[in-house]
Every structure is written in structure tokens, then in C-alpha cells.
Amino acid sequence: MPLEVVFLLEQLLNGLLVGVGYLLIALGLSLIFSLGGIVNLAHGGFYAIGAYAAVAVGNRFGFPAAFIVSPVLVALIGVAVERLLFSRFYRADPILSLLLTFGLAMVIEQALRMAFGATPIPFAIPDFLRGQVFVGDFIYSRYRLAILVVAMVAVFGLWLLLQRTAFGRVVRAGVQNPDMVGALGISLSPYLAAVAALGIGLAGLAGVMLAPITGVHPAMGSEILTASFVVVVIGGLGSFWGVVAAGLLVGVVRGMTVYFVPAAAEASMYLLMLMVLLARPRGLFGERIVRFE
Amino acid sequence: MSQKTPDATLPFLSRRRILQGIGAAAFAGGVAMPAIVRAQADTIVFGHLTPLTGFLGPLGAYAQMGVQLAVDEINAGGGINGRKVTLIMEDSVNPATASSKAERYIERDKAAVLIGEISSASCLAISQVAARNKIMFVNTGGNSDALRGKDCNRYMFHVEGANTQYVKAVGAAMLRDGLIKGKKLFFLTADYAFGHDLSRVAKRYIEANGGQVVADELVPTDATDFSAYMLKIRQTRPDVVISNLAGNQITNFIKQYSEFGLQFPYGGFGFDTAVAWGAGKGAFGGVWPCIWHHDVAAPASQAFVAAFTKKFGKPPENQAWGDYVAAKAVARAMTETKGTDTAKLIGFFEQEPKLDILKGRQGYFRAFDHQLIQEMYTISAKPVAQVKDQWDLMVLGPAVPAANDALDVIAPTPAENPCSFPV
Incomplete structure (x- = not known):
């Protein structure tokens, strides 16, 4: 293989690894919204x-x-927030919940700043995951491969939960037609709490896994939120595999941009979003959700 | 401007100035949560601005601690000619917000002086407000040479070192270690005013010393994942990797460089100690320039470290040094000129009086471009086995320039960076 192609392939694979990082957050975001x-x-x-x-x-x-405790803890906080705050806004004007969560984001960031200080806190890759894996001429960080495995397990686990269980069937029905679910005598309320726990717990899991790479500081949340939103929008609301595909696509496009036009690296995903939305206003695999039309 | 009650000054303000003030206050008040501190007639107001959010935010937190400590000490010592100092501090956010907040400090809070900032882009915006209102601005964190050259102005002074000072300080160490002459260097550059300026100055230095810059990759300021850049470095196989990055970017670069196990020697031309603390033990490496470090042995420096550690429970970062030294220098100028008249303050500094800046040798503001001429240092990683605690990751090199060289040999020359103050 010519060297150029090897380099490109290497960036492509690395892009996929970067993409799974966005995935964990974007899936939760999409689930809670749907x-x-x-x-x-x-x-x-x-x-x-x-x-x-x-x-x-x-x-x-x-x-x-930390890997076990932290996501569980965050999921529990998620349930509390859902019961105390989100639950009051499901039937309200979306602008109100937007304001609520926007405010909540600021409160969380400032609270972290007050509790732990503004400076980044060092958090190292654990010793047993340090080092690199070489496959031929390709190099991988062992830790990033671990993230890939964890993310894949989480994604498939979530998919199985949504597709193969009674729980998943109610959730999927609730996404399409909550009133009909109610008419069948099923209260969505516990399902909403469970989905918030799942989605927010996944964000906590992403926090544990990405902390050793991107550093721990109060503004880390707002840094990743925009990218995750872009992933959800590109993937299409309500579509599980759409979000997965979009996460990987954003990672790959970003990697390619770093290779060819490094200065445009962070802008590339917005350009991608623009192009996808022009061609498919509902996103890649976006479903038609009647109540959001 | 002397202190008068608002009623007494009103008739002298033009309608336009009042409208500007109202506009700026309304705008800034709308986007931020200002700490409302009213200037009292008998106090002197120091207006402090620095980024508290974004990729420079962690440094800004130290800047606020530094200036707070300085003002506490000034007031504990009886103030300035018997007048206490009131300190107002806010997040400068970005150049547009920094500009409107500076305007509000001057118009509403009657600030006698502006201190602070880290972003070179915001420094430029604040310096324009300062010049328009004829109020002095002491830059404590903006490095770009252009601020001292093309964009220099009479109302702006620089405690922070210019990019050239950083480059020449660490450049000498890199030359000594054989990392420049005949070598291929790979640059990673922060994609904003500071990075572009640093890359230009660094390239000039490296080419003048027989090195070759084989790549200069611009990195967006909000980038946190550097894996794609690491692969590119590995593919390019340079002799040396150079960071012209800023703030959190440097932390992530260092951590991920170690994560990918790259073996090329590396270092950078811009640095703050907080980025090494953020990277942590085992990940930090390379050779870096430094404007001040808590191990600088001068007695005044150690007294500052002790006072700071007592107040805040951790050692000061170099950004805390900058804002502390700036506030102290301003206080001294006000004491010696017996007032807050901006023209007199500038006149005082332009006579190039020796200033105690908590280093081995005293410094002075150079009259022609208002740059603080001072010692710089180099930093390298301490072997992991010798590290005592989370702050003790670095070995401080000897002061640059060496003891028998003039302090200004590392500063940009008038030919390299011409400055003529607009009249």
C-alpha cells in the first residue's frame, strides 16, 4: 500500500475511535428527547x-x-433531576424545559467550579491500560481501544434493551404515541424516570472514560455538549442507528479534516450537519415523530 | 482622572460619552452577572478583567487570586497615600465582552486603572478602550508581540512577557540541547491571535539558528482530542515537536503525547505551570519557557508564595504572579506620583524605575514599547521518583539571560518589533 493510503486509513480508524466518544453522550440525549x-x-x-x-x-x-460507582451515581442524580424537575415540563411549552436545562447546565458548571476549583484536575490513564497496541504499521492507544469496547457493549446493550424487552417496547411506543400508551393503561411516568437514568448514566460513563484523555475541568460539559447535539441532529431524532452512524461519521470527518485542513477540524462537523440537513431535513435516519412535526 | 463625585463630573461629559456608557452598561449588564460594587469617593478603583470560562479560564482563576492578595496587602499596609483600594473583578469572556466591560468599569465604576487579561485578542480590545478613555491598562497575560509592536499604545503596559522573550528564553536551552540546528521541527499552533504571533516569532528564531519548520498545524482553541494530530506527527517523523498552544490545549497535548507513546523530543514556546499540574505526574515532559515559578528563590518571591499558600491553600501559578506584580507596580506608581493621574503614572514608568518583581533581578518597563524587561526561566519535568506532591512536577532551570548579560537581550528589538505610540 502506498504510504499516503496507510496514513489515511489510520486517520479513518482513529476517527471511528473518536466517534464512539460522542456516541455515549448523543445516545442519551436522543433518548431523553425522543x-x-x-x-x-x-x-x-x-x-x-x-x-x-x-x-x-x-x-x-x-x-x-470509579468505572462502576460513577455512572451509577450520575444515573441516581439523573432520576432525582427527572422526578423533581423534568417531570413538571413534559407537557409544557418546550421553551420552558430548554430554559430549565440551560440554567441547570450553568448551575452544575459553577457548582463544580466552586467545589473543585477552576483549574484542571489531573486524572491519569490507569496503569493496566497504558501503552500502545501496534498492528503492522498502525498504532492504537490501548486506552482508546478499551473505550471502544466499553462503548460497543453499552450501545449493543441499549439496543437489546430497547428492541428485545418489554421495557423497550413501551419506551418505543411512548416515543411514537404517548397518548395511545396511556389509553392502554400504561403509565409512562416510571419509564420516563428509567430513560433519564439510562441516558444520564451513559453521560456519566462517558465522563469516566474520557476524563483521562480530555482532562477534568468545570467547562468540560459545555465543550462536549455542542458536538453531541450535532451528532443527534445529523443522525436524526428517534433513530438509534442514525445516532450511532452520525457519531462515527462525525469522528471520521473530523479526522480527515485534521489530515487535510487542520484549522477547520472543529468546523467540519457543522459543515457536515449543514449538508446533511439540506439533503435530509430529518437527519440521516430520522423518523417521522408525529407530535414533533 | 481625579476622583470627583458623579454630579461634579457630569457637566464635563459629552452627550456621546454618556450614551456610550449607558449602552455599554446595558449590554454588559444583560449578558453577565456583575458584582455591583460602587466606587466610594475616597477609594481608588482597580478594574480587573480576565477570562474565567473557556480554555483560558483555569489561568484566570489564579489571576484573580493574585490581584486579590496584592490589594489585600496594599490595604493592610494603609492603602495608597491613605486611600483604600477597591477591587472589582469580572469574567472578560471574549474580546467584545471584555471591551464593553472595560468601558463600564471606566464610565460607571470610575476605575483609575485596568489590570489583567490573558487572551491576546481581548488585550487588544481592552487597550483600545483604555486609550480612548486615557486610562492605563496593565496587561498581565497577553503574550503576542503585536501588542507591543504593531498594536502598541501609550496607555498599555505589559507585565506578561512578549512571545519573543519566551522563544528566546527556551530557545537558548533547546540550542544547547541540540534540538534546533539542522533539525526538522513540527509545530502545533493555537488558532488565534496568540498562536499565530508565537508561530511567526518562533519560526524566525528557528530559521535564524539553522533549524527547519516542516509542518505548522493550526489547532482550534476548542479542540480537546489530539489523536489525529499525534498520528500526523508520527507519520511526518520530525526530529522535534513544538507546541505553540495555549491553556488547556497544552495539558491535553502533553497527556495525549504520552498516551500515544511518541518518542520525539518535544517542548513548547508558550507555557503556564497550571498546564503541567493538569497533566499530572508521569505525563508531563519536555522543555518549556516560564515567566515565574513558585520555586524562584528570591526572598520576595518566597514571601509571596508563603502568603499566597496561606490564603488560598495551594501554591501560586505564574498567572497569579503576573496580576500580583501588576497591582503592586501600579500601587507604587500611584504612591510616588501622589495620585491617580494617568499621564503622571505613565510618566513615572517611562523613566524606567527599577521594580521589585519577585525575581533575582529587578525589572523595568521599557519606555519605547512598555514591555516589562525581566528574567525568564526554563522548565523541564522532574523525574517521577523525586516528585513530592501534585505541585512538584517541574525542575526550574537557571534564569535567562545569564547573570552577566543585559536583561533586554531576550526582548524583541525595535527592528524586530517596531512600536510607535499613536499620538
């Missing part, structure tokens, strides 16, 4: 809480403990 109609601008905040919790737990009990 079922409850809440655009959760505080989602990045929960990601940041996950990272800080990982530091607090990890420094005392090691990374594996």
Missing part, C-alpha cells in the same frame, strides 16, 4: 459530574471502582 420531548442542555453537565466523581472515587479506590 421520549419526554426535553432537550437536555444539562447533559454535558452530567458528563462533567461523572468525570469529577471518577476522580474522587478513583483516587481513593482505583479506576475499576
Whole structure:
């Protein structure tokens, strides 16, 4: 293979690895929006809480403990927020929940700043995941491969949950027609709480996994939120695989842009979003959700 | 401007100035949550601006601590000629917001001086407000040479080192270690005013010393993932990798460089100690320039470190040094000129009095471009086994220039960076 092609292929694969990072956050965002109609601008905040919790737990009990405790903790916070705040806004004007979560995002960021300080907190890759894996001329960070595995397990687990269980059937029905679900005598309320726990817990998981790479600081949530939104929009609302495809696509496009036009790296995803929306206003695999039309 | 009650000054203000003030206040008040601090007639107001959010935010937090400590000490020592100092501080956010907040400080809060900032782009915006209102602005964190050259103005002074000072300080160490002459260097550059300026100055230095810049990759300021850049570095196989990055970018660069196990020697031309603290033990490496470090042995420096650690529970970062030194220098100028008249303050500094800046040698503001002429240092990683705590990651190199060289040999020359103050 000519060297140029090897380089490109390497960037392409790396782009996929970067994309799975966006995925964990975008899937939760999409899930919460699809079922409850809440655009959760505080989602990045929960990601940041996950990272800080990982530091607090990890420094005392090691990374594996942080990996388990932190997402669960964040999911529990998610349930509390859903019960106390989100639940009051499902039937309200979307602008109200937008304001609520926007405010919540600021409160979380500032609270983290007050509690832990504004400076980045070091959080190292655990020793057993340090180092690189070489395949021929290709190089991979071992830790990023670990992220890939965790993300894949999370994505397939979520998919199975939504497609193959009674729980998933109710959730999917609730996305399409909540009134009909109600008419069948099923209360969506516990499902909304469970979906918030899942979605927000996934953000916490992403926080643990990405903290050693991107650093732990109060604004880390707002940094990742925009990219995740772009992924959801490109993928299309309500579409599980659309979000997965979009996450990977954004990663790959970004990697390619760094290769050819580095200065445009962060702009590339917005350009991609623009092009996708022009061609397919509902996103790549966006479904028609009657109540959002 | 002398202190008068608002009623006494009103008739002298033009309608346009009042409208400007109202507009700026309304705009800034709408986007921020200002701490409303009213200037009292008998106090002197220091207006402080620095980014608290975004990729420079972590440094801004230290800037606020530094200036707070300085003002506390000034007031504890009886103030300036018996008048206490009132400190007002806000997040400068971005150049547009920085500009309107500076305007409001001057118009509404009657600030006698503006201090702070880290972003070179916001520095330029604040300096324009300062010049328009004839109020002094002391830049404590903006590095770009252009601020001291093409964009220089009479009302702006620079405690922060110019990019050239950073480049020449660490450049000497890199030359010594054989990292420049005959070598291929790979640049990563922050994609905004500071990075572009630093890349230009660094390229000039490297080419003048027989090195070759084989790539200069612009990195967006909001980039957190550097993996694609790491692959590109590995593919290019340079002799040396150079960071012209800023703030959090440097932390992420260092961490991910270590994550990918790249073996090319590396370093950078811009640095703050907080970025090494953020990278943590084991990940930090390379050779870097530094304007001040808490291990600088001068007695005044150690007294500052002790006072700071007592107040805030952690050692000062170099950005805290900058804002502390700036506030102290301004206080001294006001004490010696017996007032807050801007023309007299500028006149005082332009006589190039020696200033205690918590380093081995005293510094002075150079009259022709208002740059603080001072010692710089180099930093490298401390071997992991010797690291005592989370702050103790770095080995401080000797002061540059060496003891028998003039301090200004590392500063940009008038030919490199011509400055003529607009009249």
C-alpha cells in the first residue's frame, strides 16, 4: 500500500475511535428527547459530574471502582433531576424545559467550579491500560481501544434493551404515541424516570472514560455538549442507528479534516450537519415523530 | 482622572460619552452577572478583567487570586497615600465582552486603572478602550508581540512577557540541547491571535539558528482530542515537536503525547505551570519557557508564595504572579506620583524605575514599547521518583539571560518589533 493510503486509513480508524466518544453522550440525549420531548442542555453537565466523581472515587479506590460507582451515581442524580424537575415540563411549552436545562447546565458548571476549583484536575490513564497496541504499521492507544469496547457493549446493550424487552417496547411506543400508551393503561411516568437514568448514566460513563484523555475541568460539559447535539441532529431524532452512524461519521470527518485542513477540524462537523440537513431535513435516519412535526 | 463625585463630573461629559456608557452598561449588564460594587469617593478603583470560562479560564482563576492578595496587602499596609483600594473583578469572556466591560468599569465604576487579561485578542480590545478613555491598562497575560509592536499604545503596559522573550528564553536551552540546528521541527499552533504571533516569532528564531519548520498545524482553541494530530506527527517523523498552544490545549497535548507513546523530543514556546499540574505526574515532559515559578528563590518571591499558600491553600501559578506584580507596580506608581493621574503614572514608568518583581533581578518597563524587561526561566519535568506532591512536577532551570548579560537581550528589538505610540 502506498504510504499516503496507510496514513489515511489510520486517520479513518482513529476517527471511528473518536466517534464512539460522542456516541455515549448523543445516545442519551436522543433518548431523553425522543421520549419526554426535553432537550437536555444539562447533559454535558452530567458528563462533567461523572468525570469529577471518577476522580474522587478513583483516587481513593482505583479506576475499576470509579468505572462502576460513577455512572451509577450520575444515573441516581439523573432520576432525582427527572422526578423533581423534568417531570413538571413534559407537557409544557418546550421553551420552558430548554430554559430549565440551560440554567441547570450553568448551575452544575459553577457548582463544580466552586467545589473543585477552576483549574484542571489531573486524572491519569490507569496503569493496566497504558501503552500502545501496534498492528503492522498502525498504532492504537490501548486506552482508546478499551473505550471502544466499553462503548460497543453499552450501545449493543441499549439496543437489546430497547428492541428485545418489554421495557423497550413501551419506551418505543411512548416515543411514537404517548397518548395511545396511556389509553392502554400504561403509565409512562416510571419509564420516563428509567430513560433519564439510562441516558444520564451513559453521560456519566462517558465522563469516566474520557476524563483521562480530555482532562477534568468545570467547562468540560459545555465543550462536549455542542458536538453531541450535532451528532443527534445529523443522525436524526428517534433513530438509534442514525445516532450511532452520525457519531462515527462525525469522528471520521473530523479526522480527515485534521489530515487535510487542520484549522477547520472543529468546523467540519457543522459543515457536515449543514449538508446533511439540506439533503435530509430529518437527519440521516430520522423518523417521522408525529407530535414533533 | 481625579476622583470627583458623579454630579461634579457630569457637566464635563459629552452627550456621546454618556450614551456610550449607558449602552455599554446595558449590554454588559444583560449578558453577565456583575458584582455591583460602587466606587466610594475616597477609594481608588482597580478594574480587573480576565477570562474565567473557556480554555483560558483555569489561568484566570489564579489571576484573580493574585490581584486579590496584592490589594489585600496594599490595604493592610494603609492603602495608597491613605486611600483604600477597591477591587472589582469580572469574567472578560471574549474580546467584545471584555471591551464593553472595560468601558463600564471606566464610565460607571470610575476605575483609575485596568489590570489583567490573558487572551491576546481581548488585550487588544481592552487597550483600545483604555486609550480612548486615557486610562492605563496593565496587561498581565497577553503574550503576542503585536501588542507591543504593531498594536502598541501609550496607555498599555505589559507585565506578561512578549512571545519573543519566551522563544528566546527556551530557545537558548533547546540550542544547547541540540534540538534546533539542522533539525526538522513540527509545530502545533493555537488558532488565534496568540498562536499565530508565537508561530511567526518562533519560526524566525528557528530559521535564524539553522533549524527547519516542516509542518505548522493550526489547532482550534476548542479542540480537546489530539489523536489525529499525534498520528500526523508520527507519520511526518520530525526530529522535534513544538507546541505553540495555549491553556488547556497544552495539558491535553502533553497527556495525549504520552498516551500515544511518541518518542520525539518535544517542548513548547508558550507555557503556564497550571498546564503541567493538569497533566499530572508521569505525563508531563519536555522543555518549556516560564515567566515565574513558585520555586524562584528570591526572598520576595518566597514571601509571596508563603502568603499566597496561606490564603488560598495551594501554591501560586505564574498567572497569579503576573496580576500580583501588576497591582503592586501600579500601587507604587500611584504612591510616588501622589495620585491617580494617568499621564503622571505613565510618566513615572517611562523613566524606567527599577521594580521589585519577585525575581533575582529587578525589572523595568521599557519606555519605547512598555514591555516589562525581566528574567525568564526554563522548565523541564522532574523525574517521577523525586516528585513530592501534585505541585512538584517541574525542575526550574537557571534564569535567562545569564547573570552577566543585559536583561533586554531576550526582548524583541525595535527592528524586530517596531512600536510607535499613536499620538
